[in-house]
Amino acid sequence: MRISRLRLLGFKSFVEPTELVIEPGLTGVVGPNGCGKSNLLEALRWVMGETSHKSMRAAAMDDVIFSGTSSRPARNLAEVTIFIDNSERLAPVEFNDSDTIEITRRIEREAGSAYRINGREARARDVKILFEDAATGSRSPALVRQGQIGDIVNAKPEARRRILEDAAGIAGLHSRRHEAELR
Numbered sequence: 275m276r277i278s279r280l281r282l283l284g285f286k287s288f289v290e291p292t293e294l295v296i297e298p299g300l301t302g303v304v305g306p307n308g309c310g311k312s313n314l315l316e317a318l319r320w321v322m323g324e325t326s327h328k329s330m331r332a333a334a335m336d337d338v339i340f341s342g343t344s345s346r347p348a349r350n351l352a353e354v355t356i357f358i359d360n361s362e363r364l365a366p367v368e369f370n371d372s373d374t375i376e377i378t379r380r381i382e383r384e385a386g387s388a389y390r391i392n393g394r395e396a397r398a399r400d401v402k403i404l405f406e407d408a409a410t411g412s413r414s415p416a417l418v419r420q421g422q423i424g425d426i427v428n429a430k431p432e433a434r435r436r437i438l439e440d441a442a443g444i445a446g447l448h449s450r451r452h453e454a455e456l457r
């Protein structure tokens with residue numbers, strides 16, 4: 275599974291509809307300080323289900339919505355969509371009927387977040403499972419936050435094992451087992 279496109283609307287500094295095509299291979303994001311490079315990575319983490327507003331550098335989750343500037347009014351909603359290239363059918367079986375998987379997260383002020391997968395309403399945990407099986411996701415070692423390398427080096431063995439399990443892509447199995455045990 276490969277992220278092939280990222281679409282933003284009203285997310286942080288991306289007030290105008292913005293769409294980025296992510297070609298195979300290495301992608302670099304360059305630009306002056308404050309132009310929104312970190313906001314882009316946060317958008318990726320957010321659409322994959324991030325629940326911590328702190329890791330979005332936001333005082334509350336509503337603060338990911340464009341907050342206005344001297345010349346533009348604030349917005350009331352933010353939406354991020356990623357398109358996953360699933361032509362190799364590596365997604366979990368329930369999503370494996372299409373070449374592209376489209377995941378959208380939308381937040382409205384004081385109304386919280388809603389997710390859609392291929393246009394259909396989805397739960398946060400559906401999105402989480404989708405990415406856990408791909409050994410990625412909002413909290414995965416595939417997205418390295420500032421200071422995270424140090425955390426891994428200093429982690430206790432148990433915590434380090436979780437990081438390795440996430441990297442190996444078996445966290446999704448643990449989640450499903452946990453859900454099955456609850457039934």
Ligand code: ATP
Nearest residue numbers: 286287307308309310311312313337338339340341
């Ligand atoms: P650096 O090179 O310093 O790391 P960067 O390119 O990573 O910079 P970001 O941190 O992604 O920049 O973007 C910061 C900009 O995003 C700031 O100008 C900030 O005002 C703006 N910003 C963050 N949240 C919002 C919001 N909710 N509404 C409007 N603008 C926002």
Ligand code: MG
Nearest residue numbers: 308311312313
């Ligand atoms: Mg930055």
